[in-house]
Amino acid sequence: MSNDVVPIYIMGKKYHVPATLTILKAMEYSGYKFIRGCGCRGGMCGACATVYRLEDSYKIVPALACQTVVEPNMSLTQIPFFPANKSIYDVEELEPGTQTLLQMYPEIARCVCCNSCTKICPQELDVMDYVQAALRGDIEKAAKLSFECIMCGLCASRCPGEIVQYHVGLLARRLYAKYLTPKAKHVADRVAETEQGKFDPELEELCRMDKPTLEKRYAQRDIEAQ
Amino acid sequence: MPYEPYMKELIKKVETTRSARIQAAKEGKHFPRLSEADGMKLMKEFHPDYKEGTKRQLAVGPSKGKVVPNELADILEAKSSLNSGTVDLSRIDYDVDVLVIGGGGAGSAAALVAQEHGARVLIATKLRHGDANTMMAEGGIQAADKPNDSPPIHFLDAIGGGHFSNDPQLVKTLTHDAPSVIQWLEHLGVMFDKDPDGTMRTLHGGGTARKRMHSAGDMTGAEIMRTLRDEVRNRTDIQVIEFAPALELFTDHEGRCAGAILFNFETEKYTVVRAKTTILATGGLGRLHIQGFPTTNHYGATADGLVLAYRAGASLCFLEATQFHPTGVIFPEQNIGLLITEKVRGAGAQLLNADGEQFVYPLETRDVESSAIIRECSERNKGIRTPTGRFGVWLDSPMIEVLKGPGTVARDFPAKYRQFGRHGIDISKEPMLIYPTLHYQNGGITINSQAETEVPNLYAAGEVAGGIHGINRLMGNSLLDITVFGRIAGKSAAEKAKQTQPGEITLQHVQKFHEELKKAGVGDGRISPILLPDYVGKIG
Numbered sequence: 001m002s003n004d005v006v007p008i009y010i011m012g013k014k015y016h017v018p019a020t021l022t023i024l025k026a027m028e029y030s031g032y033k034f035i036r037g038c039g040c041r042g043g044m045c046g047a048c049a050t051v052y053r054l055e056d057s058y059k060i061v062p063a064l065a066c067q068t069v070v071e072p073n074m075s076l077t078q079i080p081f082f083p084a085n086k087s088i089y090d091v092e093e094l095e096p097g098t099q100t101l102l103q104m105y106p107e108i109a110r111c112v113c114c115n116s117c118t119k120i121c122p123q124e125l126d127v128m129d130y131v132q133a134a135l136r137g138d139i140e141k142a143a144k145l146s147f148e149c150i151m152c153g154l155c156a157s158r159c160p161g162e163i164v165q166y167h168v169g170l171l172a173r174r175l176y177a178k179y180l181t182p183k184a185k186h187v188a189d190r191v192a193e194t195e196q197g198k199f200d201p202e203l204e205e206l207c208r209m210d211k212p213t214l215e216k217r218y219a220q221r222d223i224e225a226q
Numbered sequence: 227m228p229y230e231p232y233m234k235e236l237i238k239k240v241e242t243t244r245s246a247r248i249q250a251a252k253e254g255k256h257f258p259r260l261s262e263a264d265g266m267k268l269m270k271e272f273h274p275d276y277k278e279g280t281k282r283q284l285a286v287g288p289s290k291g292k293v294v295p296n297e298l299a300d301i302l303e304a305k306s307s308l309n310s311g312t313v314d315l316s317r318i319d320y321d322v323d324v325l326v327i328g329g330g331g332a333g334s335a336a337a338l339v340a341q342e343h344g345a346r347v348l349i350a351t352k353l354r355h356g357d358a359n360t361m362m363a364e365g366g367i368q369a370a371d372k373p374n375d376s377p378p379i380h381f382l383d384a385i386g387g388g389h390f391s392n393d394p395q396l397v398k399t400l401t402h403d404a405p406s407v408i409q410w411l412e413h414l415g416v417m418f419d420k421d422p423d424g425t426m427r428t429l430h431g432g433g434t435a436r437k438r439m440h441s442a443g444d445m446t447g448a449e450i451m452r453t454l455r456d457e458v459r460n461r462t463d464i465q466v467i468e469f470a471p472a473l474e475l476f477t478d479h480e481g482r483c484a485g486a487i488l489f490n491f492e493t494e495k496y497t498v499v500r501a502k503t504t505i506l507a508t509g510g511l512g513r514l515h516i517q518g519f520p521t522t523n524h525y526g527a528t529a530d531g532l533v534l535a536y537r538a539g540a541s542l543c544f545l546e547a548t549q550f551h552p553t554g555v556i557f558p559e560q561n562i563g564l565l566i567t568e569k570v571r572g573a574g575a576q577l578l579n580a581d582g583e584q585f586v587y588p589l590e591t592r593d594v595e596s597s598a599i600i601r602e603c604s605e606r607n608k609g610i611r612t613p614t615g616r617f618g619v620w621l622d623s624p625m626i627e628v629l630k631g632p633g634t635v636a637r638d639f640p641a642k643y644r645q646f647g648r649h650g651i652d653i654s655k656e657p658m659l660i661y662p663t664l665h666y667q668n669g670g671i672t673i674n675s676q677a678e679t680e681v682p683n684l685y686a687a688g689e690v691a692g693g694i695h696g697i698n699r700l701m702g703n704s705l706l707d708i709t710v711f712g713r714i715a716g717k718s719a720a721e722k723a724k725q726t727q728p729g730e731i732t733l734q735h736v737q738k739f740h741e742e743l744k745k746a747g748v749g750d751g752r753i754s755p756i757l758l759p760d761y762v763g764k765i766g
Contacts, residue, residue, distance in 0.1 A: 028764065123644070147640075170452060176415075181424060186371050189371075199376060207397075
């Protein structure tokens with residue numbers, strides 16, 4: 001691995017950092033102590049949304065600071081927060097109709113198909129496609145296309161229609177999972193059994209069991225094939 | 227960065243043995259599983275928990291004499307940042323029934339249920355609501371809800387996985403309530419992996435006797451967390467304060483918990499919260515980097531809750547054991563320590579040494595599996611060296627494509643597929659290089675099956691609590707634990723609040739603790755909770 005040092009610009013200010021570091025670690029190396037802009041450090045939580053430009057390109061590049069290695073002369077800023085309104089609903093009262101998403105988030109009708117959201121998504125999701133699916137009332141498609149959304153908010157920061165895409169995706173997923181896929185019958189059956197106390201005597205027996213007997217039971221338990 | 231040429235050469239050895247391994251797997255032949263005794267023997271030689279000089283006895287507090295890792299002892303034997311007089315306690319900023327400290331899975335579940343039981347609830351969280359290890363849990367959540375399974379079988383797995391150290395009453399509650407929390411989550415709209423008829427698609431995890439791992443891709447925790455958070459936000463009577471870590475609990479003159487003092491991270495102002503009951507759901511300790519290990523944990527996992535509860539008089543248990551996840555990333559360097567879910571092995575991927583040979587059954591319990599990997603890379607000298615001189619073993623993800631069909635890796639492990647893809651590694655074609663990583667705080671604050679701690683009016687749920695998993699947790703029992711005990715804590719705390727008058731708020735327990743420190747001659751120069759790890763100026 002290289003020991004090279006590269007210049008980067010954090011909000012316009014120049015720092016020299018090891019070339020192998022992620023943006024997040026490069027900022028810490030440069031002296032930043034994060035309160036905002038840092039979360040799971042593993043690309044799952046959306047806390048460290050970042051945008052940057054390289055010196056030889058007009059393009060705005062999206063990144064998760066914890067997942068992206070620095071590049072020479074990149075000029076970056078984090079966008080740790082962007083205002084976004086969430087609709088308030090009782091998911092028990094909603095119906096999974098073709099108009100539901102539009103009713104909860106009427107601004108999706110303002111989508112002009114500019115594709116800015118898709119271009120800025122650090123997860124490379126087809127954001128515009130799921131907004132369009134939501135607009136058509138295709139809850140399943142909106143749910144599936146948005147599944148890997150980490151709610152970093154970059155899409156909402158770029159949208160000329162002022163849509164908050166990630167909240168739309170979240171509602172689509174809840175509606176799809178709750179209403180448009182069949183409930184697991186085996187789960188309901190087992191819950192009924194546990195509520196009737198079917199397993200209580202055996203569980204209580206296990207609680208009272210001495211360690212050698214328990215060890216024996218454990219060693220002898222049959223294991224379902226892979 | 228992609229694999230270097232010498233690494234690609236070594237991958238050829240993996241490819242050479244792959245078809246025979248796949249054939250054997252299809253015939254149900256697998257590398258032999260270790261007996262309980264052999265597993266223990268392996269652990270005593272190679273597991274980091276058994277390394278000399280890494281732990282010490284606590285010199286003060288309710289668990290004085292108990293052994294914990296040095297890094298944890300350092301923050302337990304430390305002073306508060308508050309002294310009497312630092313803060314004006316006569317001005318109460320919030321007066322609530324139930325204060326929930328921590329906005330992860332356990333805290334959110336607790337808040338929802340407390341609200342359903344009529345409590346006025348305030349959630350205070352150190353970072354954003356949802357910033358928690360819950361968000362990072364990938365592989366799944368256990369529940370014995372299939373016809374060939376039962377809570378007692380799940381009980382045996384969990385207590386055997388914990389080497390029979392677990393509190394059996396807590397295991398009973400965990401396994402008994404598991405099917406109902408799956409149903410609760412299903413009804414809230416968590417997008418579980420299902421067959422078209424609604425049947426949950428379930429897999430094995432390390433140490434399970436039945437396929438009971440329910441999942442939502444490899445983002446199970448994230449899917450649960452964002453759903454719970456959305457539900458909390460829909461119930462507008464639940465107040466949420468972000469970027470407000472608790473610095474201390476309050477106790478009244480009878481030693482009962484009476485709320486907490488919060489610290490606004492951005493304005494650096496204090497907020498006084500008086501609460502009839504308080505729930506600690508602050509998560510674990512991964513960011514203490516026990517023995518210098520990298521960690522899978524969230525930025526905020528600095529064991530704050532243990533510190534607060536300990537000063538208030540709650541005992542701790544099973545903290546001598548730290549969980550190392552067998553499969554953390556060791557290459558590329560940028561992702562070091564990050565989790566690769568056990569679900570990858572549940573789907574059939576095997577662990578292989580530098581010769582492309584298996585050396586351990588892929589689904590041993592995590593402590594045994596980790597020990598075997600450490601032995602392979604140390605005593606046996608069969609690890610694969612990374613360009614920076616670290617060692618790891620292969621996790622043969624491409625064999626999943628053969629066992630379960632092309633496209634399975636990208637479909638079932640989208641987050642990992644993307645994460646490695648960013649560095650030019652296609653894990654459906656090339657194996658991953660892994661090594662054990664600091665993952666989970668097995669023990670914690672002692673609780674009973676109502677989630678009560680030993681401090682009256684103080685409850686604990688999630689990773690901060692101990693006893694459920696004893697000295698080793700099984701995969702998929704953590705997402706389960708946070709929902710089961712989060713819900714119980716919410717109910718217990720709300721019910722208790724109905725019979726409780728708000729107490730006076732004091733920091734007298736902190737003063738007492740300071741006196742004890744002074745008497746024992748420890749803790750000078752150390753302040754805790756530390757709130758955040760310190761990486762400034764470092765190459766992490």
